[in-house]
Amino acid sequence: MTHFWVKPDKLNPVVVDKDVNHTEFRDPTAAWWGKDGHWRMLVGSVRKRRGIAYLYGSKDFMTWVQAKHPIHSKGGTGMWECPNFYPVSVIGNVVGNPVKYVLKNNLDDTKFDYYNVGTYMEDKDRYVPDNTSVDGWGGLRGGVQNYRVGVGPFGLLTLATQNLEEFTPVFFRVFKSPNKHIVLLCSDARSSSLKSDLYKPQFAVFVDVDLTVDKKISLRSLIDHSVVESFGAGGKTNILSRVYPELAVMNQAHLFVFNNGTEPIVVQNLKAWSMISTDIK
Known part of the structure; x- marks a missing residue:
């Protein structure tokens, strides 16, 4: 280092x-x-x-x-x-x-x-x-075909205002296929800011995890004023999104857990830390 x-x-x-x-x-x-x-x-x-x-x-x-x-x-x-x-x-x-x-x-x-x-x-x-x-x-870009939705979407609403005028969701979706479950880690910046002139993309990546064996999946997110970087399944895959909220800044930025699917999800552990600002001289 x-x-x-x-x-x-x-x-x-x-x-x-x-x-x-x-x-x-x-x-x-x-x-x-x-x-x-x-x-x-x-x-x-x-x-x-x-x-x-x-x-x-x-x-x-x-x-x-x-x-x-x-x-x-x-x-x-x-x-x-x-x-x-x-x-x-x-x-x-x-x-x-x-x-x-x-x-x-x-x-x-x-x-x-x-x-x-x-x-x-x-x-x-x-x-x-x-x-x-x-x-x-x-060049290859991932897509999902011939899969049936099984669980989710479920995950975190990051950089969210109290009334959800702005929020950046990071979440999993689990699809059923004939032989195994297909897991996606997703990020959606469309609701990240009230500003209309910003690029607000959606991302999704496959997560190499066998839910029949592991029975659970981890999500770790590092959140800054304009960056949300998330790691799925202990870092097997990750997504980084640049977002520029107008309202969800400083003390007005909140973190919520959500599950918009029809199947129940159990959150075994939820931990959050606030990092001290860097002292630049």
Whole structure:
């Protein structure tokens, strides 16, 4: 953990690309350590409607050099925001087993996340999506089909006013399928603010949990003035939403538990903490 950070006066900005519009060059990933002893990271960008994830390398984490080619790009997709790039194991644990890499981007045009899966050749700094993994606009986004609603929605109303003029629900929905239960963790920002000119998306992700074995599911939410980040099933999945309430601020922001389904839900434990504000000097 970093306890102290000294701002390098002679190295700001840290990464510079004079050939790119500065408003279209942002959102670096967390850097990763390569087998060759160099750091690497991606930066989102766009050029003539071609979405780009530029690759940068560094020996000392201070001076960064752009690679000869982007890690990936796709014509007609617009600005790529918040890129992410990470390995996933094909069999078992990532360590010592074959892996595939996931390249994730948020498209500024649609405000949705898209990703594909492929092979990363580290010695060449080249990433090639699998021919079975849809690239660009068709990138995978989850949906629910052929399932019957079983339980819920149930969860928390965060950043809520007393009379519910504003609230941001974070909740589970459980669907019945022929072989098992399908669990979704959802967040819905449509009622998060009375302001009409805001982007208020809905999100849903699958939760890898077997309710026939576990019999219960946990939800942990970290709530700030404009951020609600929630973790389902002990952190197996999470959703982060940016919200900008007009009324539900400071002492007017409340937290409620709800169940809008027809089946009863038992809350075994409910704990809430209020964090002390950071003393910035």
